[in-house]
Amino acid sequence: MNAAKKLASAIALAAVVATPALAGPDDDNLMINEELNMVTETAAPAHLQDAFDTIYSGWRFRTDETQALQIDDFENPAMIFVDQALEYFETVDGTEGKSCSSCHEDGPEQFAGLSATMPKVIGGKLTTMEDLLNAHRAKAMGAEPWKWSGPEMQAMVALIGLQSRGMPMNVAIDGEAAPFWEKGKEMYYTRYGQLELSCANCHEDSYGMMIRADHLSQGQINGFPTYRLKQAKLISKHNRFRGCIRDTRAHTFAEGSDEFRALELYVASRSNGLSVETPAVRQ
Amino acid sequence: MNRTLMTMAVLVFGAGTAAAEMIAPMDVVYDDGAVATSLTGGAPGDVDSGRKIMNKGAGNCIACHAVTDLKDLPFHGEIGPTLDGAADRWTEAELRGIVANAKMMFEGTMMPSFYKTDGFVRLGNAYTGKAHEGDVAPLLTAQEIEDVVAYLMTLKEE
Numbered sequence: 032m033n034a035a036k037k038l039a040s041a042i043a044l045a046a047v048v049a050t051p052a053l054a055g056p057d058d059d060n061l062m063i064n065e066e067l068n069m070v071t072e073t074a075a076p077a078h079l080q081d082a083f084d085t086i087y088s089g090w091r092f093r094t095d096e097t098q099a100l101q102i103d104d105f106e107n108p109a110m111i112f113v114d115q116a117l118e119y120f121e122t123v124d125g126t127e128g129k130s131c132s133s134c135h136e137d138g139p140e141q142f143a144g145l146s147a148t149m150p151k152v153i154g155g156k157l158t159t160m161e162d163l164l165n166a167h168r169a170k171a172m173g174a175e176p177w178k179w180s181g182p183e184m185q186a187m188v189a190l191i192g193l194q195s196r197g198m199p200m201n202v203a204i205d206g207e208a209a210p211f212w213e214k215g216k217e218m219y220y221t222r223y224g225q226l227e228l229s230c231a232n233c234h235e236d237s238y239g240m241m242i243r244a245d246h247l248s249q250g251q252i253n254g255f256p257t258y259r260l261k262q263a264k265l266i267s268k269h270n271r272f273r274g275c276i277r278d279t280r281a282h283t284f285a286e287g288s289d290e291f292r293a294l295e296l297y298v299a300s301r302s303n304g305l306s307v308e309t310p311a312v313r314q
Numbered sequence: 315m316n317r318t319l320m321t322m323a324v325l326v327f328g329a330g331t332a333a334a335e336m337i338a339p340m341d342v343v344y345d346d347g348a349v350a351t352s353l354t355g356g357a358p359g360d361v362d363s364g365r366k367i368m369n370k371g372a373g374n375c376i377a378c379h380a381v382t383d384l385k386d387l388p389f390h391g392e393i394g395p396t397l398d399g400a401a402d403r404w405t406e407a408e409l410r411g412i413v414a415n416a417k418m419m420f421e422g423t424m425m426p427s428f429y430k431t432d433g434f435v436r437l438g439n440a441y442t443g444k445a446h447e448g449d450v451a452p453l454l455t456a457q458e459i460e461d462v463v464a465y466l467m468t469l470k471e472e
Contacts, residue, residue: 221435225453228424236424243389273443276443277443281437281438
């Protein structure tokens with residue numbers, strides 16, 4: 032039995048070595064607009080050191096063509112949505128007759144650094160950027176909530192995330208955040224669905240390998256919302272989680288559920304130290 | 315699928331002779347990860363059908379395994395070892411055990427259990443993301459497992 036297992040892993044190793052072009056992250060360096068140097072590889076945060084020495088941005092696993100789209104904001108298809116969000120920022124909405132800029136006169140720039148620390152516990156509740164925006168729309172503007180993964184919401188999450196681009200991800204996992212983080216961690220290692228696969232099976236044990244036509248990354252969320260070429264729109268973190276769990280033939284969780292908030296915190300903490308890349312471009 | 319279920323029903327409840335007894339997922343006996351008896355109760359596997367199951371639908375073996383014999387098909391994964399020469403490394407009973415429930419042979423393996431119907435966390439209704447309702451069908455039927463095993467038995471290098 033042990034011998035058989037050893038044989039199997041020896042063969043697996045040989046298969047990986049035989050296709051060096053595909054294995055592992057590539058060696059490319061991400062510099063945006065020829066001025067903003069991004070950390071796409073860094074030492075794993077302390078809580079992850081049993082699993083990894085090094086964490087890598089998903090950008091490092093993409094093809095040269097996909098990578099190129101993120102190097103220059105004029106090429107980045109997500110920027111159209113960011114521009115739309117800038118328009119929403121100036122647009123009056125809700126019963127109070129206010130736009131975001133009525134109160135935030137200095138523009139979205141004032142939110143620099145915020146996204147790198149989200150989600151976080153506010154008033155005892157684990158709060159994502161989507162929560163913050165909707166609560167705030169209701170309270171400050173008297174406006175209807177935006178749909179979690181809808182175009183307005185994700186465009187605004189991208190606009191605010193862009194203000195932190197290049198800053199290191201730095202979510203808190205201790206204190207009040209600890210119980211949420213533990214719950215997210217447990218989910219990360221749960222083997223869901225009829226295929227019985229956990230996030231860790233694919234994004235920790237197998238990153239760098241091909242699964243069918245996909246080159247597996249570490250499943251980092253430092254680039255969200257990401258523009259997905261396949262869907263031609265901005266994808267929320269929860270939408271991505273939803274898809275990954277569904278693909279294990281599992282009953283997935285809802286976008287905006289407490290489960291996904293906890294998972295978001297845990298996954299974000301695995302990205303701690305990587306540059307915020309929002310809005311990233313993925314396949 | 316319907317036809318397969320009907321065939322199964324016939325095999326299980328039919329004629330009442332001593333012949334062909336299909337073994338249900340719960341009743342499979344694993345001996346050190348291997349399964350000695352055919353799951354269909356004797357009907358031999360169909361190599362061509364097995365070859366197809368390797369590629370598509372619930373089988374999708376090449377999502378994780380490369381197989382030189384299937385190189386006409388695109389996109390072989392590298393999560394598991396190449397299956398070239400599988401029949402040199404394993405007996406038919408071992409291959410049946412691996413395909414039916416690989417976790418019996420390789421503890422904690424990432425390979426899905428293709429002939430298993432219980433013990434899942436949040437079982438979904440195929441790839442819809444919704445909850446599963448009603449009876450659970452294994453990923454592959456007894457016949458499909460036998461077909462895949464028959465195909466794997468052709469993968470010899472020596």
